[in-house]
Amino acid sequence: MAEVLVLVEGNPAGGGVRKITLEALTAARALGEPSAVVAGAPGSAAEAREQLAEYGAAKVYVAESDDIENFLVAPKAEVLAQLVADRSPAAVVIPSSPEGKEVAARLAVKTGSGFLTDVTEIAPDGTATQTAFAGATIVHSRVTAGTPIYTVRGNSVTPTPAPAAAAEETVTVQLSDAAKAARVVDRVVEQKSSRPELTEAAIVVSGGRGVASAENFSVIEGLADSLGAAVGASRAAVDSGFYPHTFQVGQTGKTVSPQLYIAVGISGAIQHRAGMQTSKTIVAVNKDPEAPIFELADFGIVGDLNTVVPAATELITARK
Amino acid sequence: MNIVVLVKQVPDSGSERTLDPADNTVARGSADNVLNEIDEYALEEALQLKEAQGGEVTILTVGPDSAADAIRKGLSMGADRAVHVTDEAIHGSDAVQTSAVLAAALGQLEYDLVLCGAEATDSQMSVMPALLAERLGLPQLSGARKLTVDGGVAKVERQTDGGYWALEAPLPAIVSTWDTINEPRYPSFKGIMAAKKKPVEKKTLADLGIDPGTVGAGSATSEVLDFTGRPPKGEGVKVVDEGDGGAKLVDYLAGQKIV
Ligand SMILES: Cc1cc2nc3c(=O)[nH]c(=O)nc-3n(C[C@H](O)[C@H](O)[C@H](O)COP(=O)(O)OP(=O)(O)OC[C@H]3O[C@@H](n4cnc5c(N)ncnc54)[C@H](O)[C@@H]3O)c2cc1C
Numbered sequence: 073m074a075e076v077l078v079l080v081e082g083n084p085a086g087g088g089v090r091k092i093t094l095e096a097l098t099a100a101r102a103l104g105e106p107s108a109v110v111a112g113a114p115g116s117a118a119e120a121r122e123q124l125a126e127y128g129a130a131k132v133y134v135a136e137s138d139d140i141e142n143f144l145v146a147p148k149a150e151v152l153a154q155l156v157a158d159r160s161p162a163a164v165v166i167p168s169s170p171e172g173k174e175v176a177a178r179l180a181v182k183t184g185s186g187f188l189t190d191v192t193e194i195a196p197d198g199t200a201t202q203t204a205f206a207g208a209t210i211v212h213s214r215v216t217a218g219t220p221i222y223t224v225r226g227n228s229v230t231p232t233p234a235p236a237a238a239a240e241e242t243v244t245v246q247l248s249d250a251a252k253a254a255r256v257v258d259r260v261v262e263q264k265s266s267r268p269e270l271t272e273a274a275i276v277v278s279g280g281r282g283v284a285s286a287e288n289f290s291v292i293e294g295l296a297d298s299l300g301a302a303v304g305a306s307r308a309a310v311d312s313g314f315y316p317h318t319f320q321v322g323q324t325g326k327t328v329s330p331q332l333y334i335a336v337g338i339s340g341a342i343q344h345r346a347g348m349q350t351s352k353t354i355v356a357v358n359k360d361p362e363a364p365i366f367e368l369a370d371f372g373i374v375g376d377l378n379t380v381v382p383a384a385t386e387l388i389t390a391r392k
Numbered sequence: 393m394n395i396v397v398l399v400k401q402v403p404d405s406g407s408e409r410t411l412d413p414a415d416n417t418v419a420r421g422s423a424d425n426v427l428n429e430i431d432e433y434a435l436e437e438a439l440q441l442k443e444a445q446g447g448e449v450t451i452l453t454v455g456p457d458s459a460a461d462a463i464r465k466g467l468s469m470g471a472d473r474a475v476h477v478t479d480e481a482i483h484g485s486d487a488v489q490t491s492a493v494l495a496a497a498l499g500q501l502e503y504d505l506v507l508c509g510a511e512a513t514d515s516q517m518s519v520m521p522a523l524l525a526e527r528l529g530l531p532q533l534s535g536a537r538k539l540t541v542d543g544g545v546a547k548v549e550r551q552t553d554g555g556y557w558a559l560e561a562p563l564p565a566i567v568s569t570w571d572t573i574n575e576p577r578y579p580s581f582k583g584i585m586a587a588k589k590k591p592v593e594k595k596t597l598a599d600l601g602i603d604p605g606t607v608g609a610g611s612a613t614s615e616v617l618d619f620t621g622r623p624p625k626g627e628g629v630k631v632v633d634e635g636d637g638g639a640k641l642v643d644y645l646a647g648q649k650i651v
């Protein structure tokens with residue numbers, strides 16, 4: 073069976089891999105037999121191996137060096153380019169994080185290949201599905217040069233187990249000077265949250281300008297916690313200082329595609345829709361019956377969020 | 393310090409956009425074309441650096457004749473001059489090919505820093521700085537929410553989930569900026585008048601020494617096979633809160649087996 077390289081994205085919080093890696097492994101199986109590529113600091117493969125085996129990695133290429141973590145993006149692209157040259161895989165599949173897309177771009181130039189970003193599905197013939205214009209248009213596309221490179225968008229493929237050998241093979245890491253140009257001096261975590269990660273969460277509750285203050289975001293957090301959801305915010309809420317920028321959903325924020333998205337006090341501007349309109353079920357709470365968010369909503373409540381949301385939170389908590 | 397700012401003209405992200413069924417490329421006629429919003433932040437950052445440290449700010453764009461409007465906007469914000477690469481053969485190029493054209497154009501300019509937006513609102517790829525860094529052998533400092541340049545070294549805070557990565561590289565380097573980095577200025581009346589006299593150099597593929605056969609849809613590295621509008625959602629349910637809004641919401645969630 074054809075070999076497909078899958079770049080592993082580790083869990084930044086430590087322990088295992090990100091869910092998006094399992095989604096990439098699952099998507100890659102449409103094209104052939106996945107070989108996971110762990111490119112990271114020493115010890116990365118040991119943390120990842122069990123999950124990689126569970127989700128179908130026949131092989132695990134282990135490329136470990138501190139320099140891979142110490143320099144931005146370029147080292148990972150170099151490791152993959154070396155493997156593409158040595159193994160001639162049928163394709164390369166990469167999780168569609170900001171870093172993943174940049175690795176794909178550099179790999180495309182290095183290998184003379186085409187690449188497709190944010191694909192939501194890969195068919196066995198290599199055709200990929202993408203959405204364009206903030207989810208408003210669905211596109212089918214394919215790579216026509218070199219080794220096809222795909223980045224798979226989070227929450228678009230359901231990770232399914234397929235136990236495999238995950239036989240480890242060590243890759244010698246020899247980085248060029250060009251790959252060691254942009255140094256990562258520090259990684260700083262400013263917001264630690266006990267809630268699920270926004271792009272991976274099954275449920276997202278977002279608040280907008282209608283929430284009216286930073287303190288009042290506790291209304292949003294309360295509903296989110298009753299549902300085990302992540303909290304998001306519109307840009308207007310972020311710009312008004314109600315909630316940190318990390319949680320912005322939309323064109324210049326995060327793209328989310330959860331099972332359920334609850335928009336509270338959000339009007340539904342096209343740039344906000346850009347980040348959430350592929351959500352499976354959309355619920356909106358807004359006091360303006362004409363708010364455009366209702367055009368998207370499967371279920372909408374015209375009302376004041378300050379009464380509707382706390383009442384809902386209380387009822388949900390009572391059901392437990 | 394000499395800075396080149398990459399700007400792209402895109403269909404306004406606030407209006408309905410589509411592809412052109414004739415060749416599956418972005419339909420530029422269907423929406424107002426504007427300067428990619430995030431590129432204004434890159435330009436603002438360049439202007440602030442110039443004001444503090446001197447030098448020249450050059451705008452570089454690859455795009456059709458209509459992109460002259462986006463260039464004009466950048467010049468009226470305060471850039472000194474512009475290079476506009478335009479050639480019929482470029483139409484239908486993908487990101488890999490466009491990066492080759494931009495790289496060739498950058499090869500004819502002198503710069504300490506290249507600044508660009510973190511994402512074009514039409515492609516939403518966020519890959520151009522990586523493509524150019526790879527082609528030009530420049531350090532890639534992408535996704536900046538903060539930039540400082542001092543003593544030939546650029547330092548960036550790369551915006552990440554829940555925080556940032558501190559990056560550092562010697563100049564020349566390429567930096568892309570998010571909309572968290574500054575607040576772009578509006579062109580002043582004086583700026584708009586001055587822009588009319590600023591030099592805009594037009595270049596073709598021949599000027600850049602690029603074989604037209606290597607760009608455009610004919611030699612693209614990927615192709616769009618077909619496209620459709622997202623199927624309209626079934627009519628949603630809308631209820632008015634009459635004191636029971638919270639209960640109705642929970643009933644709905646229960647019906648969906650969510651609670
Ligand atoms: C380049 C660019 C990028 C952008 N990127 C993004 C992005 O990534 N994400 C994003 O979200 N936006 C983005 N925007 C901004 C976008 O255009 C909108 O301005 C923004 O989404 C509006 O946020 P909002 O819905 O919270 O605020 P508003 O549009 O002000 O809506 C507030 C809503 O709350 C309702 N409301 C008020 N009080 C109550 C109450 N008590 N109970 C119930 N409802 C109430 C109102 O009826 C109204 O509908 C971008 C814009 C540009 C130009």
Ligand SMILES: Nc1ncnc2c1ncn2[C@@H]1O[C@H](COP(=O)(O)O)[C@@H](O)[C@H]1O
Pocket residue numbers: 398399400428430431434452453454455487490494507508509510511512513515516517518519520521
């Ligand atoms: N054709 C182009 N001409 C000039 N700059 C561009 C062009 N395409 C992309 N860019 C720059 O690259 C950034 C990222 O674009 P993208 O990778 O397409 O999301 C944009 O914000 C622009 O600054």
